[in-house]
Amino acid sequence: MMARQSPTSSVAPTADGMPLLGLGTWENDNPSECANTIKTALEMGYRHIDTAQVYGNEGAVGQGIAAADVPREEMFIATKVWIDKLGYEDVLTSTQRSLEKLGIDTVDLLYVHWPVDTYNPVETFRALHKLVSDGKADRIGISNFEPNQVDTAIEKANVPIFANQIEIHPLLPQQELRDHCSKHDIELVAYSPLARGAVFDVPEITAIANNHDVSEAQIALAWLRQKGITAIPKAVGHDHIHDNWTSLDLELTPAEIEQIDSIERTNRCVDPRFAPW
Template identity: 60%
Template sequence: MGTEDAETVAPGTCPTANGMPMLGLGTWQNDDPEQCAESVRTALETGYRHIDTAQIYDNEEAVGDGIARADVDREDVFLATKIWASNLAPDDVLETARESIDRLGVDHVDLLYVHWPARAYEGEETLSAFSELYDEGLVENVGISNFLPEQVADAVDSCDAPILANQVELHPMLPQPELREACENAGVEVVAYSPIARGAVFDQPEIQAVAEKHDVSEAQVSLAWLREKGVTAIPKATGEEHIRDNWASLTLELDREDVERIDSIDETNREVDPDFAPWN
């Protein structure tokens, strides 16, 4: 299957998790404004309906430009951004969320995440500001990111607004079963960043074997595996070829043997590991 198969996946046919499209476009390190805007436009016109950014990516304005350029109605786009760790005091949440919405050129975001439970993050106090934005209609859904299992439960208990998702690094070399179980028990969806492990899946023998079997890319295998696990994926891609190849993963159905083969990978590879991460 080549990238031309992206044409067989119609816009709006991507499976959803509580209203959130399960395949989206990540924009981390897509910081050239013109490139970023064109990546977003290309993704939306390919069929994507989920776009993910963050304050710290310094590209919210470009993401908004891409949404405006695309021949897709804003109301059809599920748009997510994240409040950076230094902006998580309640007043800063309220102020910088509005600034993000202004930069994006929209009147609300569909999902607003706590980017990390670190630095200015103070559980109930921080999440009270997220709930206020939710009540005002500036935020359709509240999210958390990089939260450990016990932190997920605490956040759900502390937040008056429902928490839709926990965005974490997740891929075949970092499957995070305990975290996925904790999120399921809490009624929280899981969103995977770095879902192809920054390209490491291309060198993984088990994934290579499954890719060869189905005549697809290793990236498609990783994305299809995540979908089999009920996980939403937001792979970063800038060029049209990669954008379309990732989208074509929606046509790939893995069988039980494929999933078991990938599950058997005996390798752990965490790509994102800052000193302030809660597991450090």
């Protein structure tokens, strides 16, 4: 793993060029609200924006990108290829459509959304390699890959696997998968980092939040950041976006991190029937 920059409220620390705090857009499907959220976040200081083909909001995300008074070269934009578009030709054509909707020439990180359905390690990664060679994707990633699927991806990909985006939060720490990805120098990106709101109801997290006079969301995000994990919480509205952003100024003590690590409650929020676990 690459060395991390120190946190500051004006710039998110990075992991090998990827900001460790980003904005997720899952279920942000109101076009005008989504576009305004992107613009607000970018102008506040966010630089990492995460979307996906299946979210149905790449066009709105693109509108927000275009409206923000932030140079494109400062942004880190990620999207994901959906499970029915993972054949060779479909990866190429669907990614081109994603770029057109986003209004950009190159996506900074292009993920395989799930290793299921039309996913074929040889053909899928052959297409991703072409997209990188053609300058349409800067890096490739995987999402929802378990250790054995990570190994297959590494074996079949012709370019490095940069990141694995998975559900991680204090109620689903994913230690085994974290260790496996770390061994292979694969960054981790945490979706649902607030356990879809469940972190607000965990006494250990609330106690630490009260000690710092911050929200439980900030505690969960600081916990991830201090473990070197990128978080992409969804947020809509200035106050929510700002509260997540100010987590960059928060430093948890080793004892507080250990207290969170010791939480015995488990809660997986995303568990579709086709999941590989």
